[in-house]
Amino acid sequence: MIIIIGAGASGLLASILLAKKGYKVTLLEKDKKVARKLRTTGNGRCNITNLNISTKNFHSNTPELIEKFIVSFKEIEKIFLNLGIPFISLEDGRCFPMSLEANAVADILEIEAKKAGVKIVTECEVNKIKDLEVFTNKGNFKAEKLIVATGSSAGFGSDKIIDNFKFHTIYPFYPSLVQLKTRENFKKCAGVKIKAKLTLFSNGMKINSTYGDLLFTNYGISGLAVLDISVGIAKRLAEYEFLEIAIDFFPEYSKEKLKKLVLLREDLRGVVPSKLIPFVKSNKLNTTIYNLKNFKVEIVGTKEEKFAEVMSGGISLEEINDNMESKKMKNLYFLGEILDVDGDRGGYNLHFAWSTAIKLVKNF
Numbered sequence: 001m002i003i004i005i006g007a008g009a010s011g012l013l014a015s016i017l018l019a020k021k022g023y024k025v026t027l028l029e030k031d032k033k034v035a036r037k038l039r040t041t042g043n044g045r046c047n048i049t050n051l052n053i054s055t056k057n058f059h060s061n062t063p064e065l066i067e068k069f070i071v072s073f074k075e076i077e078k079i080f081l082n083l084g085i086p087f088i089s090l091e092d093g094r095c096f097p098m099s100l101e102a103n104a105v106a107d108i109l110e111i112e113a114k115k116a117g118v119k120i121v122t123e124c125e126v127n128k129i130k131d132l133e134v135f136t137n138k139g140n141f142k143a144e145k146l147i148v149a150t151g152s153s154a155g156f157g158s159d160k161i162i163d164n165f166k167f168h169t170i171y172p173f174y175p176s177l178v179q180l181k182t183r184e185n186f187k188k189c190a191g192v193k194i195k196a197k198l199t200l201f202s203n204g205m206k207i208n209s210t211y212g213d214l215l216f217t218n219y220g221i222s223g224l225a226v227l228d229i230s231v232g233i234a235k236r237l238a239e240y241e242f243l244e245i246a247i248d249f250f251p252e253y254s255k256e257k258l259k260k261l262v263l264l265r266e267d268l269r270g271v272v273p274s275k276l277i278p279f280v281k282s283n284k285l286n287t288t289i290y291n292l293k294n295f296k297v298e299i300v301g302t303k304e305e306k307f308a309e310v311m312s313g314g315i316s317l318e319e320i321n322d323n324m325e326s327k328k329m330k331n332l333y334f335l336g337e338i339l340d341v342d343g344d345r346g347g348y349n350l351h352f353a354w355s356t357a358i359k360l361v362k363n364f
Contacts, residue, residue: 001026003134003143005126005161007034009350010336011149012109013079014357018364019116026141027113028124028134035106037151041350042094046102048085049076049354050347051093057344058352059231061171065317066341069324071355079358083112094347129164132331147324147360149335152311162315162338167328169316171340174234175308177227180245181301182220189275192216197251198229202241207232211251216276221245221297227309227345234302235312243299249280249292259289310349314340323363324356333360 002018004011007029015025027034041047050057053073058066077087077095085108087095097105113120121138128135132143150161152173162170192215199209212225229245236243249272250258261271262285268277272292280291305311315334319327326332336353343349 001141001143002145002147003028003132003141004147004149005129005134006149006151006336007031007110007120007122008149008151008336009035009038009353010151010357011147012038012106012113013354014147014149014335014360015113015118016083016109016116017079017357017361019113019118021361021364023364025117026119026121028126028136028141029120029122030125032122033106034110034120034122037154038109038350039102039106041102042096042347044102045096045100046105047094047096047347047350048080048087048105049073049095049351051089051095053348053351057346057348058341059176059312059343060317060341061313062317062340068322069317069320069339069341069356069359070352071358073351075358076351076354079354083108092346126161129161131329143331145331145333147333147335148338149357151337152314153305154308154311154337165315165326165332168319168326171313171316172235172238173305173311173313174238175302175305176231176234176312176342177309177345178230178234178307179217179222179303180220180226180230180233180299181303183298183300184220186216186220186279187218189216189273189279190218192273192275193223194249194273194276196225197248198225199246199248200229200233201244201246202236204242214247219303220299224345230302231342231344232312233299237299237301244296245299247295247297249295253293255289255293258292259285262288262292309345310337310342312340312342314338316340322359324360335360 002025004027007027015027019025055066086098088098089095125137132146134141196214197211200207210228213223215223282288324333335356
């Protein structure tokens with residue numbers, strides 16, 4: 001019998017593909033419903049994958065190994081089309097189900113799993129795993145092959161199943177694609193949303209930059225641009241790096257062009273949101289221009305893991321074979337976010353989850 005722990009994206013897809021190959025599969029899920037996290041992804045629309053798949057969109061402590069665990073966009077598209085889930089492509093190559101409903105994707109995967117003969121046991125809490133036996137509140141399950149697809153604690157709090165596999169190298173988990181806490185107090189302009197260019201500096205050295213929505217909050221900054229630039233920040237903070245983000249509120253304007261604009265309204269009303277004016281306006285024109293082009297905020301933390309879209313860290317790729325099997329224990333397999341890979345925003349994390357399920361089944 002094949003036991004899969006975790007009825008999320010990778011666990012559900014793996015169960016379907018294995019059952020269709022004739023294997024007897026039991027899927028254990030701690031929640032009442034399967035695919036709880038999948039149902040919320042893409043703001044409820046389910047950003048399944050991305051047309052533009054590249055290893056540069058994935059992050060790991062062993063980045064040189066990522067490529068062998070990623071399948072092509074076409075391969076995933078074909079599998080989902082066979083499941084009756086055609087894709088549509090929207091902005092930035094992001095692909096969604098044609099219905100734009102994450103719940104529909106989760107429901108179809110559950111229906112197809114049951115149709116293929118997968119036994120799904122919900123509200124099943126795993127207490128301990130010893131060798132290939134899983135001890136739960138609903139009895140013990142002895143597996144011939146055990147597949148762990150529990151994901152991480154991102155979005156829903158702690159999950160300690162990974163503690164059963166300390167014979168593996170496990171890189172520390174850090175929140176990623178997450179809101180950022182700043183030293184500066186932005187309570188007086190909380191709720192202000194604006195498009196801006198963000199550039200991250202670590203110990204004075206430029207790391208990366210992005211452009212998009214920026215939202216000021218009671219604790220710091222949020223918005224899609226902040227989520228994008230947050231990749232790796234929690235780990236850098238843990239290593240005591242000094243992190244700053246430079247905000248350019250007018251990236252399309254040169255300093256000279258912006259100066260002419262500001263001179264039309266030196267009080268900045270009509271130029272920037274009124275709540276933001278006290279933070280950027282100075283009695284000196286050049287300082288105001290500098291603040292509008294290079295407003296610095298110090299990053300002192302991230303929001304907690306329950307607010308993160310994904311977690312970085314996990315089981316080292318160096319200890320996983322191409323077929324997702326552990327190099328430390330025969331017949332033990334790992335899928336998805338429990339592994340030391342996290343992706344950029346835009347469907348890349350789900351792409352990795354699907355990829356690991358497909359890689360596993362190909363070589364079973």
